[in-house]
Amino acid sequence: MRRLACPERPDWRAHAARAGFHFHSFDGAPYWDESACYAFTLAEIEDDLEAPSRELHALCLAFVARAVEDGAILASLKIPDHAWDAIRASWRRRDPSLYGRLDLSYGGRDAGPAKLLEYNADTPTALYESAVFQWLWLEDGLARNRLPAGTDQFNSLHERLIARFAEIGAATGSPGVAFACVPDAPEDRGTVAYLQDCALQAGLSAPFLPVEAIGLDSDGRFVDEAARPIDTMFKLYPWEWMFADAFGRAVGASSTRFLEPPWKAVLSNKGMLAHLWAMAPGHPNLLPAFFEEDPAKASLGTSFVKKPLYAREGANVLIVRDGAVAASGDGPYGAEGFVRQGLGLLPCFHGRHALVGSWIVGDAPAGIGLRESDGMITTDRARFVPHVIDG
Amino acid sequence: MSQGMSQATGDAEAESARGTKRSAAVSLVLIAGVGATAYGLSRLEAGRRTEDVLVYRSRDACLADRVRSAQDCTEAEAAARVAYAATAPRYETLEDCERHHGPSAGCVPGATVTAAAQGRFLPVMTAFMMGRNPEQALPVQPLYPHAPEEERHAHGGGGGYCTGSGGRIAFVGGGSRVQVPTEVARTTSTTPRLVARGGFGGAGRAVASAGGHAGSGHGSGG
Numbered sequence: 269m270r271r272l273a274c275p276e277r278p279d280w281r282a283h284a285a286r287a288g289f290h291f292h293s294f295d296g297a298p299y300w301d302e303s304a305c306y307a308f309t310l311a312e313i314e315d316d317l318e319a320p321s322r323e324l325h326a327l328c329l330a331f332v333a334r335a336v337e338d339g340a341i342l343a344s345l346k347i348p349d350h351a352w353d354a355i356r357a358s359w360r361r362r363d364p365s366l367y368g369r370l371d372l373s374y375g376g377r378d379a380g381p382a383k384l385l386e387y388n389a390d391t392p393t394a395l396y397e398s399a400v401f402q403w404l405w406l407e408d409g410l411a412r413n414r415l416p417a418g419t420d421q422f423n424s425l426h427e428r429l430i431a432r433f434a435e436i437g438a439a440t441g442s443p444g445v446a447f448a449c450v451p452d453a454p455e456d457r458g459t460v461a462y463l464q465d466c467a468l469q470a471g472l473s474a475p476f477l478p479v480e481a482i483g484l485d486s487d488g489r490f491v492d493e494a495a496r497p498i499d500t501m502f503k504l505y506p507w508e509w510m511f512a513d514a515f516g517r518a519v520g521a522s523s524t525r526f527l528e529p530p531w532k533a534v535l536s537n538k539g540m541l542a543h544l545w546a547m548a549p550g551h552p553n554l555l556p557a558f559f560e561e562d563p564a565k566a567s568l569g570t571s572f573v574k575k576p577l578y579a580r581e582g583a584n585v586l587i588v589r590d591g592a593v594a595a596s597g598d599g600p601y602g603a604e605g606f607v608r609q610g611l612g613l614l615p616c617f618h619g620r621h622a623l624v625g626s627w628i629v630g631d632a633p634a635g636i637g638l639r640e641s642d643g644m645i646t647t648d649r650a651r652f653v654p655h656v657i658d659g
Numbered sequence: 660m661s662q663g664m665s666q667a668t669g670d671a672e673a674e675s676a677r678g679t680k681r682s683a684a685v686s687l688v689l690i691a692g693v694g695a696t697a698y699g700l701s702r703l704e705a706g707r708r709t710e711d712v713l714v715y716r717s718r719d720a721c722l723a724d725r726v727r728s729a730q731d732c733t734e735a736e737a738a739a740r741v742a743y744a745a746t747a748p749r750y751e752t753l754e755d756c757e758r759h760h761g762p763s764a765g766c767v768p769g770a771t772v773t774a775a776a777q778g779r780f781l782p783v784m785t786a787f788m789m790g791r792n793p794e795q796a797l798p799v800q801p802l803y804p805h806a807p808e809e810e811r812h813a814h815g816g817g818g819g820y821c822t823g824s825g826g827r828i829a830f831v832g833g834g835s836r837v838q839v840p841t842e843v844a845r846t847t848s849t850t851p852r853l854v855a856r857g858g859f860g861g862a863g864r865a866v867a868s869a870g871g872h873a874g875s876g877h878g879s880g881g
Contacts, residue, residue: 288687313680388881403685420679427682450863465687480860481807486749486853493807495748495759495825495854505863515858580881600866635681657680 269308269376271617274414276302283408288461289401291454294648300397301651302405306622306638309659312377313422313636320382320553321370321626321633327551328387328535329631331543332359335534344559345539346577346604351511354520355530363529364436366463366502367429367634368392370626371646372553375615381552382624383612384544386575390528390536391506393455394625394652396462398637399425402654420657423635425627429463432630433470440525442499444473446492449504451478456504463502479505484515490524500525507533508578538575538607555610571611576601582647587611595644614644623650710844711791713835714802714820714828724835727789735799739787742847743801744772746823749779749853756780758856761806779853786820788828788844791836798847802828823847 277283280302284292292300308317335341336356339349347355369392374382403423409415433445447464449456464474475492482501483491490498501524503510510516511533519530534540541557548554558565560574570591576584576599583599589611614621620640627634639650715721721732749769750756756766760782767783769776782803790797802820805827820828826843 310680391881393881399682400685400687403682406681421681423681425682426685448859450860462687468688469686478860479863480857482859483854483856484858485855491825491854493759494805494821494827496827497825505859509862509866510859512862513859514861518858 269306269312269374269379269615271304271620271622272307273304274302277408280405283404284401287401287404289397289458291458292397292401294455297649299651300401301640301653304640304653306617306653306655307658308422308655309377310420310657313657316377316382317372317374317624317626317636318422318633321372321628324370324384324387324553325368325628325631325633327544327548328389328540331540331547332531332534334547335543336360336531341543342534344543345534345537347508347533347537348511348516350517351507351519351530351533355533357520358526358529359531363525363531364439364527364630365389365529365532366432366436366527366629367395368528368532368535368628369394369637370628372624372626373612373614374624375622379615382626383555384541384553385555385609385612385623386538386541387535388580388625390532391504391580392625392627393459393504394637394639395425395459395627397652398423398625398627398635399429400462402637402652405654406656415656416658421635421655422657425629425635426466428629428632428634429466430470433467433472435630436500436527437470437472440500442472442525444475445500445502445527446498447474447476447502447504448479448482450480451476460502460504467502479503482515484518484522488518488521490515490518490522498524500527502527506536506578506580508537537577538579538609539577539605541575541609542607555612557607557609560606560608565608568608568610573609573611574606575609576606577604582645585645587644597645597647614641614646621646622653709838710795710797710841712788712797712837712839712844713791714786714788714837715835716786720835721789726791726835727793731789731793735787735789738799739784739801742799742823743784744775746847747772747776747781747784747801747803748823748825749776749781751779751853751855753780755854755856756782759807759854760804765804788820788822788837788839790844797844800847 336359342352368387368389370387371385372382373385406421410419445467447460449460451457464476467474477492481493483495485491492498503526507530539559542559545554545557556568571589574586579599579601582597584601585597587595614623621644623639623646625637636655638653638655639646640653641647641650713726718732718736721727722729753766760766765783766780769779769781772781784801785804786802788800788802800822802822805819805821822843824846826846828837828839
């Protein structure tokens with residue numbers, strides 16, 4: 269794994285506009301950054317990232333199977349007990365999942381195995397730029413001889429997403445999926461628009477509705493803006509917020525099927541990391557992790573990361589190294605408690621800290637996307653940097 | 660970029676057969692191209708079967724149109740009035756009703772329509788819908804103004820009608836002939852439904868106002 273400097277295309281913003289990539293900058297700073305790319309060998313991709321991702325996801329599913337039947341686990345994750353039935357029922361029905369993103373600390377073959385930092389199993393973004401714009405960047409580079417012939421990329425996301433929507437449509441018998449998110453967040457809306465596009469290409473209808481426009485009728489069915497019952501709803505709005513909202517208690521009794529399904533609430537919760545470690549202690553792709561209330565956390569010594577059970581974009585994360593605070597993130601999270609995880613520092617290339625996001629579509633790995641941060645914590649200021657397979 | 664449908668061959672065998680780790684093609688049917696933005700997608704619904712229907716504001720309009728017989732028009736209006744009282748959507752508050760059906764069109768206290776709707780609010784029946792010909796065997800349905808608050812803000816309009824079961828009838832500019840999706844034409848509501856809204860989104864707003872990211876460039880995702 270190497271970080272290669274490469275001149276950015278002077279016309280990449282025009283490419284982005286044509287491809288519908290409207291959130292390539294954030295607060296005036298670039299979010300898409302093609303002034304560099306990461307280069308992997310095929311062995312690094314297949315042996316160090318793809319195979320471990322498959323195994324980690326399978327381990328996570330085994331944990332869900334255990335968690336939904338064990339109130340003590342659900343309580344440890346601070347999932348409100350009114351949500352337990354909905355979560356349990358969705359798992360017993362095997363409600364299908366669409367996608368998720370494992371965040372891995374990986375610095376190349378010589379730096380040791382990839383370590384799971386967390387699983388964005390419920391509302392992952394950075395999807396469109398991984399699946400489409402990164403792919404277009406590679407194809408454009410090949411077409412203009414900026415990249416050597418034979419250069420490849422670990423990225424079958426687009427094909428897999430369309431195929432997965434087709435499977436979900438066939439499995440549910442539903443003619444379409446309604447797509448919901450908070451509409452005034454451009455990154456969320458862009459991610460959802462891309463998934464609508466994939467669903468349409470899979471032969472499904474794909475209407476959008478704002479999260480706040482979701483209705484609940486007197487028969488306990490969730491309905492769209494025209495009061496039509498929603499068979500299947502994709503929501504880029506986290507389960508912990510869904511369950512905290514006024515309609516949260518209606519999820520279990522409704523006939524609506526959700527993407528991601530309620531059982532994903534068990535995985536998008538950092539408390540899951542402590543349970544995974546207890547299930548598979550010493551697993552090469554796991555960091556030791558303990559609930560903050562667990563005295564065993566002392567075994568981590570004076571270098572660790574403290575993470576809120578519920579949080580996103582690196583908010584409220586605290587990194588302690590050799591007993592001193594090395595980095596910390598502000599934010600509104602943490603009320604539900606924390607986990608303490610062994611320190612799995614991100615590899616640093618020319619002063620940039622790189623995080624590998626490893627995509628799961630259905631139950632299979634489908635590609636990666638890398639984000640770089642100036643600090644040790646990957647936040648919403650991170651930049652997306654494309655990757656290649658060149659050896 | 661290739662336009663149109665891509666081949667969904669994204670399984671491991673296909674991947675290894677072509678010797679790459681990436682998608683063979685990436686196509687975007689909605690979000691790419693000049694003028695296509697992420698917004699307005701809600702208007703696109705692919706591959707629907709449709710029925711030809713007639714929409715009238717009154718029996719007289721039906722008679723004047725001379726498409727269906729006078730008896731059909733009379734019976735249709737009567738059937739629509741019966742269905743209206745029995746199945747019109749019920750709202751807990753006037754505000755809820757107007758939020759969906761629009762402030763100008765008129766929502767009324769349920770008791771003025773039927774005693775069974777005491778304490779609720781109902782939209783006014785502004786039209787009814789029937790088949791273009793008897794052979795279609797379509798049910799007559801009362802229609803209500805369709806002007807959801809979200810669409811009024813987003814698109815400066817809304818407009819048209821909706822059925823009691825929530826089917827959307829796009830705006831008809833004066834004429835009576837409309838094509839509607841088969842599921843809308845054939846789905847009637849048999850029991851009145853009470854719809855509440857706004858029950859999702861509050862937690863996200865609370866986190867945003869406490870310093871989170873929803874409402875900025877980054878929202879609920881991570």
